[in-house]
Amino acid sequence: MDTPAPPSPAAPGPRPGPRRRDRHGRGMRGPVAPPQVPLSASRAEVFADLVQDSVERLERRWTQLAEIDFLVLEVPRLDPSAADGGWSDDSVPLGGIVPAREGRPARVVVYRRPVEIRTKGRDERAALVHEVVVEQVAELLGLTPETVDPRYGED
Template identity: 50%
Template sequence: MRRVRRRDRHGRGLRGPLAPPEVPISLTRAEKFDDLVREEVQRVVAPWREQLAGVEFAVEDIPPAEPGATQVPLGETRTVAGVPRVIVFRRPMEARAGKDGKGERELVRLIHDVVVDEVAQLLGLDPDDVDEPEED
């Protein structure tokens, strides 16, 4: 029988977590992305709460494979059991935001644009009517 060695250097005890679980440093990339999507959905949907009462919002890692597709979608709207569901795809967005080297700011902009576009399609409105651009 092999003896299992644990790291207990200098008799100080076993190493524990560096940060408690409720601290943001311990969130995974997927959890951080979920939080960003949740914040943008709340902000964009607030003025349209009544019209979007039955709509669900979800995050998936990657979109389903589409044969012959030339572009990878960043989000889409599907109807599941009669309920419209807006889906935001995490990995394609992270890849697109990472290319420019702008990181989280670009990721938030992409999430915002996708949520606005999908909500506009559901409401039958122009994206500028759903979320009016800020004036400089």
């Protein structure tokens, strides 16, 4: 009886393990950029960083901001109980506040999509985010935006 010969080490066939090449043999596919490079940050993460930068800038002057939660939401919610549905076609809010109550801290909310739609680049977006944060903090504290940030409106 003939026994089959063992496969030679150079015999073609599937390779064991998860490593695979693309069909053109150009090598492993991987991420476009490593995680520490800004290219790999999502738009939502970049926007949250802009809000955080603005808050840190204001916290140097207003230490009580440490007790306020700052949130980023995609879009404002419609309030069907309001006469105009919560907001009109002419004005979509860019931010809002939720006063402190029942042991919950006050909240400042910045709406990402309305801000992004109104800006073209990162610098313009950062300026608008800062304006929204300043306006909401001013409303929450019962102050004018110029009091919260003396450079408000100069950009």
